Amino acid sequence: MKSTTVRDIADSAGILSGSLYHHFDSKESIVDEILAAFLDELFGGYRRIVDAGEDARTTLEQLVRASFGAIDLRHSAVAIYQDEAKHLASNPRFDYLGERAREFRELWIGVLRRGVADGSFRPDLDVEIAFRFIRDTVWVAVRWYRPGGQRSADTIASEYLSIVLNGISAGT
Amino acid sequence: MKSTTVRDIADSAGILSGSLYHHFDSKESIVDEILAAFLDELFGGYRRIVDAGEDARTTLEQLVRASFGAIDLRHSAVAIYQDEAKHLASNPRFDYLGERAREFRELWIGVLRRGVADGSFRPDLDVEIAFRFIRDTVWVAVRWYRPGGQRSADTIASEYLSIVLNGISAGT
Amino acid sequence: MKSTTVRDIADSAGILSGSLYHHFDSKESIVDEILAAFLDELFGGYRRIVDAGEDARTTLEQLVRASFGAIDLRHSAVAIYQDEAKHLASNPRFDYLGERAREFRELWIGVLRRGVADGSFRPDLDVEIAFRFIRDTVWVAVRWYRPGGQRSADTIASEYLSIVLNGISAGT
């Protein structure tokens, strides 16, 4: 109902709105550039983790840590992604968002399945739901996480992992 | 970058945009009315659950189920809340959002603390993080949950609870 | 920049705006009816005064008193006339406003000329300017005159006349 304007962007860059157009074709281009770069970097990291070939549980842990790392280092990009991805999806220019989402899904679902198969994760796990659960849980943290705040991203990742892996119930 | 316009709203109501103003003062009023009604209903439900005086674990379960119920029954209201709450918070008219958020926080944190105290939840639980984790996890589900879809809201609530309570790891 | 709306009018009539249209064709009709009635009455009074055939000074006095009487008795009509006459003039429906203005002018200028001719008014009087002066002076009083206030319309008329006729200077 009050979104970021081109003037807002120019203001925080310390220039006037018209001047932005020497650097970008359009507002869309800015978002495009930010999201594409962010996703390249994120998926690069993901790929390295998966390619390392660790067991499912370790891989999942590292994926979660990498994701919180992205929230820390690429905070604005993640925020933009969270706010805009849905709307942008219908724009052909951003078709890659859908592709990335599919890739993302396959990657995480793959890890979860592997974990169920190798006995690290519960055999009755609804992998589909668990995937969405973890995905949302991790990314939505961008809403309250502030880089440079009290808890480091990795501390939070650990706490999240302990909940996701073991739950909040006291052990028996 | 492309938000809902007054015309969009009027269109789905089958009237012209100007006609909306016979029923509402402004676009803001529409959002206000929707959010206020939704929050009243939601907190009414929460209060009944808390007042029932069940143990912390049961209370938490019921709160999570009530929340998924709200996503099911008040889908658009939840979606609007998710998309707009942050921006609206700076508007005096929507001060009640902040108050509700505080109330919400106290209620859930209270339940979590009670659970830690009575031994149902892990003694080392970071209650603050766990609260944010559960809160976000539950509400962000509005992004993909479709009322009338394959899985009922309560089924999803159960699955979410099983993850939050026990984690995804296989028991040893 | 914020003029009287049809709803305002209906409100002060204690009905809803749609209901006004059972009584009037349009907003224009309302104004038309008010102004036409007011001008008929005013000019009726003027004519009676002129037809009485008194000398110029007496006639002028009576015209001024009649005008203040109209401000008192037909306050809203005068106010509407003051606020709207200029804009309405370009509307064919209100051509009578122009005619009335001409009639008005002839009548007052006639009296002034008669007074100059018969020696009651100064021979060097710029009749044109004096006419505008008196006309505006009298009617613009509607802006601050409140019927039922401290001074009666006739008291004010007397005071105005004493200024117009004799000026504010102390006699020598």
Add this chain to the structure above:
Amino acid sequence: MKSTTVRDIADSAGILSGSLYHHFDSKESIVDEILAAFLDELFGGYRRIVDAGEDARTTLEQLVRASFGAIDLRHSAVAIYQDEAKHLASNPRFDYLGERAREFRELWIGVLRRGVADGSFRPDLDVEIAFRFIRDTVWVAVRWYRPGGQRSADTIASEYLSIVLNGISAGT
């Protein structure tokens, strides 16, 4: 019933209506800027006249001449003031209009009282009424005065002053 639109203003500036907002925040701002500048200038002139410390009659003459000068040089500003001041008064942004009106009143009433005291004006003068009379008389002339017309503003001022000071009656 048909007031000046932002488009009208933009048209006479030879730009499109949206372009006005590069220079002003709102329609209100335009009016604000015009009126504030006009009143500053007008009161600056008034103050210089009063500070010159001439006798009451001379001061009054100069005030009237300065006012007609303003109608001549700041014709649109005066017209806007006449048309809008009343409505705007209820808007906190325009509180200064009320203050200026009070200042205006004190200044003119002061001069009139001085004149009565020093014997230049009639001892029986109703200063309150005379003030309103002169104020309205002078400013309402904006309705018919056209800069660059036949009579100069100063000529009209002289004629007005001769009426206000000495009246229209022939001397005895």
Add this chain to the structure above:
DNA sequence: CATGAATGAGGTTTCATTCAT
């Protein structure tokens, strides 16, 4: 007659974008 929901034209304002300087 009165109501009140609805219309539609037109008003004010916003904002991404262009372009001469």
Add this chain to the structure above:
DNA sequence: CATGAATGAAACCTCATTCAT
């Protein structure tokens, strides 16, 4: 490269008017 005035489409909103009930 940066500026800032200008554009034009589209957003929110107002209001005189119509009309089924």
